[in-house]
Amino acid sequence: MKDIKKFLINLKNKFLDELFPENFSCYNCSKEIILPNRYYLCEDCSSEIKPIMYPCKICGDELNSFTKLCDNCKNYKRYFDYVKSVTTYDNVAKDLVLKLKYGDCAYIAKIIGYYLSEEFLKGKYDLIDLVICVPITKEKLKSRGYNQTEIILKEFVKYYNLDYNLECLTCVNKLANQTLLTKKERFENLKNTFMFTNTIDIKNKNILVIDDVITTGSTLNAIAKVLKENGAKKVFGLTFCHTKIN
Ligand SMILES: [Zn+2]
Ligand SMILES: [Zn+2]
Structure with a gap:
């Protein structure tokens, strides 16, 4: 009995050592962290x-107040049912996303996956049957080496043991650079960009x-539209950042 206890304590310590190695430093600013936390970030x-108020x-x-809907949701048809984001796209959150996308720092997905796991509990989600992520084009995959949303998904699902699928959607057209387009163009630009591969039943x-x-x-x-055309009941979104556009 004593041996089993000793074994478990050793195992736990080993696990903790791996989770919080010595000289642990902040994933964002590299400052040494005295009390490691599960965000892998310094205080x-x-x-x-910060959460979106x-x-x-x-x-x-x-929004600026408890106005119920933003202009986009008032003016355009939304195929998705509900989306929740952890924070706005600025400061540290923006740095983390840029590092993950362009800085070859795949480990950042651990932080984002953890934040998403906490945000998910606060959201108004129905029971989720399947988790997927936004696919990227082959060209982007080649230049980046990985799809950042895929590794975030893998970190996120660890917390809830949810079913996921990485092949049910493909990105069939190269996206034009979103930031250079007007709002209306952005909405039209994505038509027919995502395709359902029929490799899984989503009815x-x-x-x-x-x-x-x-x-x-x-x-x-665009993704929600494709999913619903193929039988999905409800489509929810969970993202790390929300860019303020208005
Ligand atoms: Zn820091
Ligand atoms: Zn809205």
């Missing part, structure tokens, strides 16, 4: 990641789509 950096009831965009399923950043919601809208 200064984690305090910069007045989110739009559909897309989660930050009557509630699907959660993981993304790093949501801006106008046009990407998620």
Whole structure:
């Protein structure tokens, strides 16, 4: 009995050592962390990641008050049912996303996955049958070496043991550079960009789509449309950041 206890304590310590190695430093600013936390960030950096106070009831965009819906959700048809984001796309959160996307820092997905796991509990989600992520084009995959939303998804699902699928959608057209387009163009630009591969049955399923950043919601809208055309019941989104566009 004593031996088993000793074995378990050793195992736990080994696990903790791996989780919080000695000389642990902040994933964002590299400052040494005295008391490691599960965000892998120092106190200064984690305090910069602030929740969205007045989110739009559909897309989660930050509003100035308890106005229920943002202009995009009022003016355009939304195929997704509900999206929630951890924080706005600025400061530390923006640095983390940029490092993950362009800085060859795949380990950042651990932090984002953890933040998503906490945010998920606070959201108004129905029971989720399947988790997917936003696919990227072959060209982007080749230059980046990985799809950042895929590794975020893998970190996120660890917490809830949810079913996930990485092949049910493909990105069939090269996306034009979103930032150079007007709002209307952004909505139109994504038509027919995502395709359902028919490799899984999604009929009557509630699907959660993981993304790093949501801006106008046009990407998620295009994905939700495709999923619903193929039988999905409800489509939800969970993202790390929400870009403030208004
Ligand atoms: Zn830091
Ligand atoms: Zn909205």
